[in-house]
Amino acid sequence: MSDVVQTHVDAGVGHLVLNRPRAMNAITVALGRELGAALARLAESARVIVIRGAGGNFCVGGDFTELEALRDGGPEALRPLFENFGRACSSIAELPVPVIAAVEGHAMAGGFELMQACDIALVHENVKLADNHARFGQIPGGGGSQRLPRLVGRQRALGHLLTGDRIGAQEAVAWGLAYRSLPADGFDEAVRAFAGALAAKDPQALGRIKRLVHEGMRLPLEDGLALERRMVVEHQSGESAGAGIAAFTGRNGG
Numbered sequence: 512m513s514d515v516v517q518t519h520v521d522a523g524v525g526h527l528v529l530n531r532p533r534a535m536n537a538i539t540v541a542l543g544r545e546l547g548a549a550l551a552r553l554a555e556s557a558r559v560i561v562i563r564g565a566g567g568n569f570c571v572g573g574d575f576t577e578l579e580a581l582r583d584g585g586p587e588a589l590r591p592l593f594e595n596f597g598r599a600c601s602s603i604a605e606l607p608v609p610v611i612a613a614v615e616g617h618a619m620a621g622g623f624e625l626m627q628a629c630d631i632a633l634v635h636e637n638v639k640l641a642d643n644h645a646r647f648g649q650i651p652g653g654g655g656s657q658r659l660p661r662l663v664g665r666q667r668a669l670g671h672l673l674t675g676d677r678i679g680a681q682e683a684v685a686w687g688l689a690y691r692s693l694p695a696d697g698f699d700e701a702v703r704a705f706a707g708a709l710a711a712k713d714p715q716a717l718g719r720i721k722r723l724v725h726e727g728m729r730l731p732l733e734d735g736l737a738l739e740r741r742m743v744v745e746h747q748s749g750e751s752a753g754a755g756i757a758a759f760t761g762r763n764g765g
Contacts, residue, residue: 516545517565518553523710524703525557525608532566537574538621538653540581543595547602554606558710558717561702562629563613564622572620572643573652593652596621600628600654604725607718609709613702614689619643624653627662630721632689633705634680635698640688643675661728662687715751 517528527549529536536542553560564570573592581588603610612626615635623642626632634640642655650656651672660668663686671678680692693701709717719742727735 515539515542516549518549520553520557522707523558524706525553525560527553527560527562529562529564529570531574532564532568534574535566535568535571535617536564536622537571538592538596539574539577540591540595543592543597543599547595547599550599550602550606550610554608557608558714559608559706560606560610561613561706562610562625563702564616566616568616568622569612569614569618569638570622570625571617572622572624596625596653600625603628603630607721608714609717609721611702611706611709614638614640615698620649620651620655621653624651624655624658627658627688628654632683633691633693633702634683634689636680636692636694638680638683638692640678640683641675642672645673646675713751715749716746719746 515530517530519526527546529542529546531537531539531542550560578589578592581592609630612629612632614626614632615638617639618626619639619641620643623640626640642651642659644651644655656672659672662668663671667686670676678686678688680689683689684692691705723735723739723742727738730738
């Protein structure tokens with residue numbers, strides 16, 4: 512793998528950095544391919560994954576220089592750009608560990624789509640977010656036309672997708688696009704603390720909660736509830752749940 516995606520694991524937290532800072536971490540065929548491979552690799556050893564961008568920006572979307580070159584090759588040349596990145600985004604829901612987007616600077620177009628695909632988004636108070644495809648005569652290709660309406664509803668999604676208006680940190684939280692807005696002073700420390708707290712929790716419980724949410728959202732309510740009942744019985748029958756109960760009762764005198 513080249514260095515367009517960098518990874519390391521520290522204290523159970525897998526760190527994944529999009530590393531094209533001079534291009535504001537714009538997405539290329541190689542970056543999309545390596546993003547997917549890096550996520551799969553980190554999920555084997557980390558309890559939590561944090562995705563960030565190098566150089567103070569998350570990701571501004573597709574690399575227009577590469578996109579223009581690919582256009583000259585026709586549909587077959589273009590397809591890997593969108594398939595690689597789309598597969599990487601879709602894989603996040605299937606990973607057994609929580610994936611956090613730590614978003615600062617610009618997260619535009621594909622970068623905004625990657626943020627939506629993550630399980631949890633923590634945004635810098637000065638973040639600049641937008642699906643700005645329409646501003647450049649483009650349409651979403653990384654899942655934004657499908658994930659955004661599911662996250663914020665049809666009105667907000669269409670209003671945003673058609674205008675490309677920028678969204679700030681507080682608005683992102685209010686819309687349900689981000690879990691928390693973090694202050695500029697201490698942003699890195701707050702991200703580390705949040706990820707570390709998740710990494711300290713029982714990984715089997717976290718993985719099953721994540722699976723319930725992602726699978727349940729694709730099911731009718733009654734089917735989702737049935738899935739939850741099956742899984743909670745399975746979970747309570749295992750050592751993980753028993754250890755948690757023992758620890759709680761021990762702290763509280765039985």
